Amino acid sequence: METSRLLIRNFGPVREAEIVFDRFTFFIGEQGSGKSTVLKLYSLFRWLEKALARHQITEKYLSGYSRFRKTYCAFNGLTSYFQDDSEIAFEGPVYRFHYVSGKLSVQSVEQDDDMLLSLAKVMYVPAERVILGTVDHPSRLHGLSESLRTFDEEFENAKSRLSEYVLPFGDAKFKYDRLNDIPSIQTSQYEVRLSEASSGYQSSTSLLIVSRYLSRMVKQRSDHSSDLDPAAFKALQHDVEKIMNDASLSEDVRSASLRSISSRYSYSSFINIVEEMELNLFPTTQRMVLFELIADVHTMENNQLILSTHSPYVITDTGLAVKAWQVYQKTSDVGIRKKICRIVPEESMIDPAHLHIYEMKDGGIHLLENYQGIPSDSNYLNNLLAQENEDFDTLMDLEDEIDTEK
Numbered sequence: 363m364e365t366s367r368l369l370i371r372n373f374g375p376v377r378e379a380e381i382v383f384d385r386f387t388f389f390i391g392e393q394g395s396g397k398s399t400v401l402k403l404y405s406l407f408r409w410l411e412k413a414l415a416r417h418q419i420t421e422k423y424l425s426g427y428s429r430f431r432k433t434y435c436a437f438n439g440l441t442s443y444f445q446d447d448s449e450i451a452f453e454g455p456v457y458r459f460h461y462v463s464g465k466l467s468v469q470s471v472e473q474d475d476d477m478l479l480s481l482a483k484v485m486y487v488p489a490e491r492v493i494l495g496t497v498d499h500p501s502r503l504h505g506l507s508e509s510l511r512t513f514d515e516e517f518e519n520a521k522s523r524l525s526e527y528v529l530p531f532g533d534a535k536f537k538y539d540r541l542n543d544i545p546s547i548q549t550s551q552y553e554v555r556l557s558e559a560s561s562g563y564q565s566s567t568s569l570l571i572v573s574r575y576l577s578r579m580v581k582q583r584s585d586h587s588s589d590l591d592p593a594a595f596k597a598l599q600h601d602v603e604k605i606m607n608d609a610s611l612s613e614d615v616r617s618a619s620l621r622s623i624s625s626r627y628s629y630s631s632f633i634n635i636v637e638e639m640e641l642n643l644f645p646t647t648q649r650m651v652l653f654e655l656i657a658d659v660h661t662m663e664n665n666q667l668i669l670s671t672h673s674p675y676v677i678t679d680t681g682l683a684v685k686a687w688q689v690y691q692k693t694s695d696v697g698i699r700k701k702i703c704r705i706v707p708e709e710s711m712i713d714p715a716h717l718h719i720y721e722m723k724d725g726g727i728h729l730l731e732n733y734q735g736i737p738s739d740s741n742y743l744n745n746l747l748a749q750e751n752e753d754f755d756t757l758m759d760l761e762d763e764i765d766t767e768k
Contacts, residue, residue: 364631364664368407369451374399374443377725384716385659389670390677390730391722397670398489398637400722402438402509404668405486405635407452407459410434412481414468415456421468430466437508438486456481482664483580483629487513487569489637495564498557499543517568520575521545527571529563530650536567565641566651573634577658577665580632584662631664640673649679653710656683660709677719680712681737687711688735 366383370376376396381387383404389397413419424430435441450461458469488509494500500514527536535548536556545556547563556567634655640648659665671677686706690699699708714735720727730737 364455366404366408366455367451367453368400368404369449370396370400370403371447371449372445373448373450374440375725376400376722376727379722379727381720381727382718383666383668384718385664385666386656386680386712386717387666387668388677388680388717388719389722390672390719391670392672395722396725396727397722399440399443400727401635401637401668401670402440402486403450403452405484405633406434406438406440407454407457408482408484408633410459411454411456412484414470415481421470425466425468428464430461439507439509481629482631482633482666483576484633485513485516485572485576485635487572487634487636489641491568492561492565492641494568495556495559498545498555513568513572516572516576520571523579524571524575527574529567529570530654531647532563534563536571561642562644562647566643566647569636569639570651570654573655573658576634577632577661580629580665581661583629631662631666632658633666633668634658636667636669638671639669640671640676645673645675648673648675649682652676652679653683653707656712657707657709677737680717680719682706683710683712684714684717684735684737687713 368379368381368383370379370381372378374396375394376399379396379400381400381404389400391397410419410424414421414424424434431441431444435444446464448461450459452459454471456471458471460467460469486509488507490507490510491513493503493506493510494514494517497503501518503514506514521538522540524536525538525540528534529536529547533549537546537548537553538544539546545567547554547556547559547567556564559567636655639651639655643651655667655669659667669676683706686702690702690708690711693699714732717735717737719730719732719737721730
């Protein structure tokens with residue numbers, strides 16, 4: 363399993379953080395603690411690796427004229443996060459990046475042809491995705507952020523290619539009317555447009571549809587990776603360079619042309635980066651959505667799920683997925699394994715060796731402790747619940763004191 367490292371100093375709300383990204387990497391913390399900052403930077407650097415390897419940009423171009431800050435960080439709304447002493451370092455499987463003293467340096471890692479032929483498909487899923495479920499034709503919306511617009515493009519692709527998808531909760535099915543461009547939710551009792559469905563359906567449907575579509579698409583292209591031999595790869599790079607050097611093309615036309623070429627590449631993995639997976643979802647539904655996302659990771663060896671959450675249930679359910687994996691590995695008894703899978707499906711179990719949960723607080727970060735691989739109950743989210751119980755007990759004591767005085 364490939365791992366990547368990200369170092370951040372004095373950038374936005376993050377004072378200092380060093381993170382290892384594994385197959386499953388989750389972040390908890392209160393609003394403004396830097397979770398989204400970390401996710402956006404990871405998404406950006408993994409995308410830049412791919413763009414450099416495919417000659418969509420050059421190291422010299424990226425490093426010059428503050429483009430890293432003014433163009434690429436602007437895509438994710440990070441330009442105002444820079445300080446005079448900001449430092450960011452990223453080490454990925456293909457490139458190393460180091461931003462310090464206002465300048466970015468880029469260094470390629472030793473690569474083989476197979477790595478260059480198939481790189482990761484990166485999807486950043488913003489929390490604002492709920493907007494896409496509130497209208498019948500989200501592609502017609504104006505003023506969307508760049509990251510939300512990119513996610514909407516993948517949602518459009520996913521809708522038209524899946525057209526029908528059984529959701530993991532609510533005895534519901536997603537359906538898409540291509541002719542009228544209308545997505546809907548169908549249950550055994552009713553059918554309603556997605557724009558008129560509950561907020562939980564609106565926030566989770568686009569996430570689940572895109573995750574399922576991209577994980578299957580990447581797997582399919584990987585299975586046919588031999589179709590793209592080194593000669594074909596060089597031909598694609600030539601096409602990219604031709605587009606990049608054509609000064610007559612507008613930025614929109616150039617971007618569309620590059621996306622068209624990108625569809626001809628194979629992929630080695632799918633990196634699913636999700637903000638606030640639990641938006642508008644009941645606790646039991648959070649578990650079902652989490653298990654579905656985990657299952658999509660398991661379609662290929664190097665897939666990743668990177669997510670941020672405010673929900674203690676997500677961390678508890680992650681522990682459940684780990685425990686199920688541990689118990690499942692201890693037995694070959696078919697009957698017992700079936701009972702385990704009724705609680706956690708086999709494709710949704712997590713090997714704790716590839717799980718990192720980070721807690722962000724006061725500008726810093728630390729890796730959440732675990733007990734025999736199970737995420738610790740002593741974390742920020744559970745501590746908040748404990749504090750609420752203590753506050754309630756205090757109110758009960760005060761009530762008794764008042765009643766006694768009477």
